[in-house]
Amino acid sequence: MKEYILLMVSAALVNNVILARFLGLCSFMGVTTRIDTAVGMGLATTFVITVSSMVNWAVGAYLLEPYNLWYLRTVTFIMVIAAAVQFTELTVKKVSPQLFQMLGIYLPLITTNCAVLGIAILLVEGRMSFIGATLFAFASSIGYSLVMVIFAGLRERMALADIPRLFAGPPIGFIVASLLALAFMGFSGMSTTG
């Protein structure tokens, strides 16, 4: 139990996908102008990353490893991620067409989000058990969503602030992102080895 908690803390905070591994920066800058859109994108990404990681683990353990096909892992994982996004899209549409109308616009962005593929590759390199891999993927995506929401909150406040024209827009966004990354570096002092 303790090892799973440490694994999740490590994945979400110490090795944060965005601020420590610098993955998923396109959506980090593109979908964080409002908190509610950041929450929508974060939860959609969390769902896709968790589901695709489960499938990727199974494909790796039962197909790639027994037949010595590891050299195909990148293309295989990309296919699995695309299929997971399609599955999510169809499922949300089936569960509620009204929800799909509100949330469907985020799904194509997830297919091209490098954080999803990055986590899948980290999982196979970690050689974890199924539940360990799933919790790692879930915690990594929770860390991604957390940073998205924090950054969206900061950007909502910056929209009301009196910022010099030279820095307005993306420049101040990148400066704030770098300060946030420095703040998250504080977590690297935490021991997650038990």
Add this chain to the structure above:
Amino acid sequence: MNSTEESQRDFSAPDIVEGIAHVVAVEGTMVWLEPEQTTSCGSCASSSACGAKGGIGTTANRLEARRFALENHPGLVVGERVVVGIRENALIKASLTAYAIPLATMLGAGAMAQWAAGSDGITMAAMVAGLAIGLGISRLSAGHMFSRGDLAPRFIRRANTGVVCKIT
């Protein structure tokens, strides 16, 4: 915002997130609208070369799939641009319903199976079952939200020429 506007603002009123849509069809008392919205990163400098915009499932296809109907009270005609809105917390509620409930049941089922059996195969089967149960609960919850009108966009006003969508 100056202090007078701040003091007159009604903070108890629900905030509305606004977006622009244009009328694509009128059927009796109903009007069909299509949101004027690119993908969220559509304004990016690399958008012309970005995979999110082209290929299978293009923006145009997705916008067509996201057409919605409203009652045609203000006498709208095809081609007209209007401002529509949803409650600010509707998107968060919708996201929690669509994604958080299935994730919670899936991980809960997986954790219980791992604790009880400790086998990867059984955990995998339990998580798939948990996902199916979670999707069923989501469906019920979404139906409940829809019947209360929480997910329905509403007509705000006609859009002036030159007004662009600010939603990202």
